[in-house]
Amino acid sequence: xxxxxxxxxxxxxxxxxxxxxxxxxxxxxxxxxxxxxxxxxxxxxxxxxxxxxxxxxxxxxxxxxxxxxxxxxxxxxxxxxxxxxxxxxxxxxxxxxxxxxxxxxxxxxxxxxxxxxxxxxxxxxxxxxxxxxxxxxxxxxxxxxxxxxxxxxxxxxxxxxxxxxxxxxxxxxxxxxxxxxxxxxxxxxxxxxxxxxxxxxxxxxxxxxxxxxxxxxxxxxxxxxxxxxxxxxxxxxxxxxxxxxxxxxxxxxxxxxxxxxxxxxxxxxxxxxxxxxxxxxxxxxxxxxxxxxxxxxxxxxxxxxxxxxxxxxxxxxxxxxxxxxxxxxxxxxxxxxxxxxxxxxxxxxxxxxxxxxxxxxxxxxxxxxxxxxxxxxxxxxxxxxxxxxxxxxxxxxxxxxxxxxxxxxxxxxxxxxxxxxxxx
Numbered sequence: 001x002x003x004x005x006x007x008x009x010x011x012x013x014x015x016x017x018x019x020x021x022x023x024x025x026x027x028x029x030x031x032x033x034x035x036x037x038x039x040x041x042x043x044x045x046x047x048x049x050x051x052x053x054x055x056x057x058x059x060x061x062x063x064x065x066x067x068x069x070x071x072x073x074x075x076x077x078x079x080x081x082x083x084x085x086x087x088x089x090x091x092x093x094x095x096x097x098x099x100x101x102x103x104x105x106x107x108x109x110x111x112x113x114x115x116x117x118x119x120x121x122x123x124x125x126x127x128x129x130x131x132x133x134x135x136x137x138x139x140x141x142x143x144x145x146x147x148x149x150x151x152x153x154x155x156x157x158x159x160x161x162x163x164x165x166x167x168x169x170x171x172x173x174x175x176x177x178x179x180x181x182x183x184x185x186x187x188x189x190x191x192x193x194x195x196x197x198x199x200x201x202x203x204x205x206x207x208x209x210x211x212x213x214x215x216x217x218x219x220x221x222x223x224x225x226x227x228x229x230x231x232x233x234x235x236x237x238x239x240x241x242x243x244x245x246x247x248x249x250x251x252x253x254x255x256x257x258x259x260x261x262x263x264x265x266x267x268x269x270x271x272x273x274x275x276x277x278x279x280x281x282x283x284x285x286x287x288x289x290x291x292x293x294x295x296x297x298x299x300x301x302x303x304x305x306x307x308x309x310x311x312x313x314x315x316x317x318x319x320x321x322x323x324x325x326x327x328x329x330x331x332x333x334x335x336x337x338x339x340x341x342x343x344x345x346x347x348x349x350x351x352x353x354x355x356x357x358x359x360x361x362x363x364x365x366x367x368x369x370x371x372x373x374x375x376x377x378x379x380x381x382x383x384x385x386x387x388x389x390x391x392x393x394x395x396x397x398x399x400x401x402x403x404x405x406x407x408x409x410x411x412x413x414x415x416x417x418x419x420x421x422x423x424x
Contacts, residue, residue, distance in 0.1 A: 004337030005418055017419035023412050024369065032370030034406040039189070039348030040397040041257055041314075048313050049259040049300070056295040067291035073279050075265075076294035083267055085304045087222060087253055088235045094269045095278060097289045101254035101266040102141055105216060108250055108268065109149060111281040112179075112214070118247045118273045120212040124179060133171060133181035135163035137351055137379030137390050139189040139218070142182045146381075153381035154178065158188060162195030165202040172208040180214035186233040187221040190379055190392040191351040192344025200234035205243035215240075217251045221347040223311045224257060226319050230308075231345060237270060246271040255297065257348065258311065265297050318348075321395040321403045325350050328404070332411035338418040341393075350393040351379070352410075358417040359388045365413040371406050 005013060059068050062078045074080065075096025084094045097104060111117075113125040124130050131152040134143060138158075146153055156167050163183060172178050183203075185195040203215055217236050225231065236249040247270065255264035268278055301307045326343060329352070333339045342351040354362055360376040367373070374392045377383035393410070395403045 002335035004335070005415075005422055006337055010423070013419060013422055017416065017423060020412060020416040020419055024365065024416050027369040027409050027412060030370075032405060032409060034370060034398060034402050034409070035372040036394050036398070036406050036410075037372050037374050038397070039257075039394040041261055042317065042397050042399070044317050045257075045314055045396070046260060048310065048317075052259060052263075052296050052300050055299045056292065057299065058295070059292070061291070061295060061298075065291070067295045070287045072288045072291055073283055073286065074275070075289050076291050076298060079265065079294045079298045080267075082298065082301065082304055082307070083253070083265075084269075086307055087219065087251065087267070087269060088233065089237060089251070089269050090272075092272050093237060093275060094267055095275050096294055097266050097268065097282075099254070099256070099262060099264050099266060099293075101218070101220065101252040101256065101268075102145075104252055104266050104268045105142075105218070106145060107282065108216075108278065109145065111278070112212075113149060115281060117212045117214065118271070118277045127177065127179075129177045131175070131178045133163075133168050133178060134381050135181070135183060135188070136381070137190055137385075137392070138182060139184060140374070140378040140383075142216075142218070143381045143383075151179075152177075155381055156181075158191055158193055160193060162188075162193060162199040163203075165199045165206070169202065169206040172206060172210070172213060174209055176209040178208070179210050179212065180216060182216050182218065184218045184220060185236070186219060186231060187224060187344055187347025189220070189347065190342075190349035190390075192342045192347050192349065194231050194345070195234055197234050200236050201239050201243075204236055204239035204245060204248060213245075213248060215249045217249045219251055219253045220257070222253060223307065224348065225311065225315055225346040226322055227315070227345060229345065241271065247274050250274060258307065258314070259297065259300070263293065265294060318396060320400055321398075322350065324400060324403050325393060325395050325407055328407040328411055332408070333414060336415070336418075339414055348394060348396050350395065352391040352393055352414075353389045354391060354414050355418045355421055356387040356389045358414075358421050359385060359391050361417040361420070362391060362410070362413045365417060366410060369409050369413065371409045371413075373410070 061076050084091045116123040134153045135158045136155045240248045251269035254266035339354045363373045377385040
């Protein structure tokens with residue numbers, strides 16, 4: 001069938017619903033136990049980095065520092081050099097720290113809240129109100145962090161070229177309470193869009209009522225390509241410097257989905273002054289990161305090209321799973337007018353938009369059939385998807401066979417929920 005469900009006569013639609021209900025009942029009876037909730041690396045992906053377990057072979061960094069001792073707040077210089085090249089920064093614009101970029105995001109927000117930034121008139125916590133622009137659909141942990149701080153979230157739609165820059169520019173021009181925005185610029189979570197050079201330039205240069213407006217540039221998937229075509233992220237730090245707003249962007253990245261998710265290296269980048277400011281605050285509670293782990297990663301990769309070669313191995317494992325998601329969605333849902341979905345060139349997610357008003361029902365049906373999906377509304381501030389339409393799919397962790405089973409089940413749930421909705 002390729003006719004939209006909404007165009008079927010009621011009797012035909014009732015028959016279609018009954019067919020999907022029978023298929024769904026079979027799913028429930030089959031006892032599935034599958035999980036598409038989080039973008040975690042699979043065991044096979046983690047195995048790619050097991051060489052780390054025999055490293056480092058030395059305790060001395062290339063510049064002669066004993067990695068076992070205190071000091072080196074900015075991290076091992078040679079590792080910073082490697083990732084500065086990969087991320088398009090100067091070494092002095094990048095700090096290498098612990099295992100989690102999300103922790104660094106919380107740290108930066110905390111320092112801004114308590115002390116203010118390089119260009120702040122006062123600590124953010126002293127402001128009557130602080131608001132953040134949040135492109136939607138977006139990353140749920142970004143939103144949860146803001147909610148914890150009590151920072152009000154202002155949703156702005158994502159477009160094919162990144163967030164709606166015109167809408168953002170209009171918001172920030174006259175409202176000093178809007179202090180910043182989130183952005184996953186390359187292979188956005190969950191939609192997979194890439195922020196274009198033009199949009200990045202607009203964000204870097206737009207006038208803002210808040211003198212210390214920040215772009216939290218979360219480049220979590222900068223190297224996570226699903227094909228041989230490697231999309232390059234816009235150089236937001238240079239763009240902002242040229243525009244006269246050098247301290248506006250704060251860049252985050254990590255090796256969490258490159259080596260070990262729980263034992264990698266995280267990075268924070270920005271202007272030289274921003275990095276100095278970060279270290280000045282960090283140094284009150286740290287005498288240096290785990291430089292042994294930095295040295296381990298440095299030896300494991302060897303060079304920026306070593307990182308790229310390693311990511312090609314990840315691509316070989318991930319690409320078939322994303323292709324399977326695309327195949328099943330196209331074969332089962334294509335032409336029926338009940339769903340649309342992203343076709344990402346990289347990253348870890350597929351964003352599925354089902355018939356408005358049915359996402360919660362689809363997720364409930366899937367749960368009862370043994371398929372765990374991210375809760376409805378997760379990709380929106382305050383978990384409020386106004387149209388109840390978006391579902392984030394994360395096919396990285398399950399095996400390929402499990403992805404097939406899970407997606408067949410999801411497709412059945414989408415069809416049943418759509419038929420129920422149209423007949424209501």
